[in-house]
Amino acid sequence: MKLLLDENLPKRLKEDFPDHEIFTIRDMGWNGVKDSQLLALLQEHNFHALLTFDKNMRYQQNFKAYPVTVFVLTAHINSYSELTKLSPLVKGYLKKSRLPLGPVAIS
Structure with a gap:
C-alpha cells in the first residue's frame, strides 16, 4: 500500500512499514499544505492512507x-519510541482487504 x-x-517511522510504499510530506514536497488540500492530494496521487499525530x-x-x-x-508524546508501539495496530488495518474510510484513532 x-x-x-x-x-x-x-x-524514522517509515522504517516500521517496510512492506509498503511510504513517503513523508517532505518527500512529496508538500510541506505547509493545509489539511483539506492534503486530503485532495492523497486522492490525486493514489495514496491509500495518511498517518498523522493531528488529533483535530x-x-x-x-x-x-x-x-x-x-x-x-x-500517544502522550510525539516521539519515535512512543509512536513505534502503535505501528502493529496500523499494520493490522493494512492487512485487511479494505481500509476504513475517514479517521481511525490508533492508541
Whole structure:
C-alpha cells in the first residue's frame, strides 16, 4: 500500500512499514499544505492512507468530500519510541482487504 507520513511524525517511522510504499510530506514536497488540500492530494496521487499525530483533523475535515483513510496516532508524546508501539495496530488495518474510510484513532 502507498502511505503518507504527516509532517508532525518522526521520519524514522517509515522504517516500521517496510512492506509498503511510504513517503513523508517532505518527500512529496508538500510541506505547509493545509489539511483539506492534503486530503485532495492523497486522492490525486493514489495514496491509500495518511498517518498523522493531528488529533483535530478528524473534527475539522469533511471526510465525505475526501473519502480517504487517516490513521490518527495517539500517544502522550510525539516521539519515535512512543509512536513505534502503535505501528502493529496500523499494520493490522493494512492487512485487511479494505481500509476504513475517514479517521481511525490508533492508541
